[in-house]
Amino acid sequence: MKKEKISIIVPCYNEEESLPIFYEEITKIAKEMKNQDFEFLFINDGSKDNTLKIIKALSKEDERVRFISFSRNFGKESGMYAGLENATGDYVAIMDADMQDPPSMIKTMYEDIKNDNYDCVALCSPSHKDYGLVRKFFTNCWYKLIGKISSTPQVPGARDFRLMKRKMVDAIVDMKEYNRYSKGIFSFVGFNTKWIEYEAPDRVAGKSKFSFWKLFKYALEGILAFSTTPLVISAVVGLIFCLIAFIAVIVIIVKTLAFGDPVGGWPSLACMIMFVSGVQLLFLGIMGMYLSKLYLEVKKRPIYIVKETEKENIKEK
Numbered sequence: 001m002k003k004e005k006i007s008i009i010v011p012c013y014n015e016e017e018s019l020p021i022f023y024e025e026i027t028k029i030a031k032e033m034k035n036q037d038f039e040f041l042f043i044n045d046g047s048k049d050n051t052l053k054i055i056k057a058l059s060k061e062d063e064r065v066r067f068i069s070f071s072r073n074f075g076k077e078s079g080m081y082a083g084l085e086n087a088t089g090d091y092v093a094i095m096d097a098d099m100q101d102p103p104s105m106i107k108t109m110y111e112d113i114k115n116d117n118y119d120c121v122a123l124c125s126p127s128h129k130d131y132g133l134v135r136k137f138f139t140n141c142w143y144k145l146i147g148k149i150s151s152t153p154q155v156p157g158a159r160d161f162r163l164m165k166r167k168m169v170d171a172i173v174d175m176k177e178y179n180r181y182s183k184g185i186f187s188f189v190g191f192n193t194k195w196i197e198y199e200a201p202d203r204v205a206g207k208s209k210f211s212f213w214k215l216f217k218y219a220l221e222g223i224l225a226f227s228t229t230p231l232v233i234s235a236v237v238g239l240i241f242c243l244i245a246f247i248a249v250i251v252i253i254v255k256t257l258a259f260g261d262p263v264g265g266w267p268s269l270a271c272m273i274m275f276v277s278g279v280q281l282l283f284l285g286i287m288g289m290y291l292s293k294l295y296l297e298v299k300k301r302p303i304y305i306v307k308e309t310e311k312e313n314i315k316e317k
């Protein structure tokens with residue numbers, strides 16, 4: 001009988017320190033799982049250090065190692081998409097190179113998928129122990145908010161670390177949107193997912209590539225991609241303001257007719273104008289954000305651009 005193949009996708013951006021450790025660990029696991037074939041698909045996301053060199057060396061030594069090297073840094077989302085699009089396995093896993101997604105878990109994930117007939121086994125680490133207090137606070141608020149305003153459920157602390165069956169991978173690859181928010185996409189495509197809770201260990205080497213600002217933009221991406229509630233709120237608030245204005249006009253007319261027209265109240269008028277124009281600009285901004293996403297979507301720019309793959313590397317041999 002033909003062995004089942006597991007593809008391991010690893011997006012890498014400046015991971016020269018972590019990669020050798022990761023490779024050693026994952027090959028150990030692959031050795032233990034004798035009845036399955038493996039493919040390691042490294043995505044070099046425009047690294048500026050020796051990441052590509054290391055990957056190339058690995059791919060020359062080990063034919064299970066494949067790679068796709070981007071022409072520049074496209075971001076982890078693009079890396080994951082390139083991996084999913086090019087993986088050939090019956091099962092596909094996405095893992096970080098920094099050992100925060102322990103390779104040893106692949107074994108139990110595979111067993112869970114096989115025995116309990118799940119389509120996907122995913123990991124979540126809701127404790128966020130490597131986050132500072134501020135980041136933790138905003139992260140918790142964000143999960144509460146998205147839970148309320150989006151119909152696509154989000155599991156708190158969900159990582160991108162997951163093992164999926166081919167059918168689910170194909171469904172994700174079919175979602176070719178440019179503004180990718182994979183945590184939402186995974187949930188959107190459905191299928192049976194088993195969630196395993198664990199505490200993500202610290203990075204084995206190097207620094208996190210996600211600054212507070214990058215995470216903030218990523219969180220905003222999640223809202224814009226999976227909820228249109230902000231637009232509805234804009235419309236509802238606009239309507240409420242119209243109603244208030246209408247009532248105010250009637251009150252002023254009645255007051256003027258009853259008591260004459262004393263000139264006064266301009267400071268409050270100035271405050272009101274400023275407040276209302278502020279609200280207008282805010283909602284215009286919200287609309288603009290959706291419009292900018294639409295603009296980029298319509299352009300149909302590529303999600304990633306390949307500079308080289310393991311095929312060229314073999315030729316160089």
Ligand code: UDP
Binds near residue numbers: 045075207
């Ligand atoms: N990564 C990437 N492109 C980027 C940023 C990160 O491919 O632009 C990879 C990175 O090499 C790592 C994974 O995505 O394998 C997760 O990144 P990181 O550990 O920095 O994120 P954190 O775990 O802190 O959220």
Ligand code: MG
Binds near residue numbers: 208
């Ligand atoms: Mg990490």
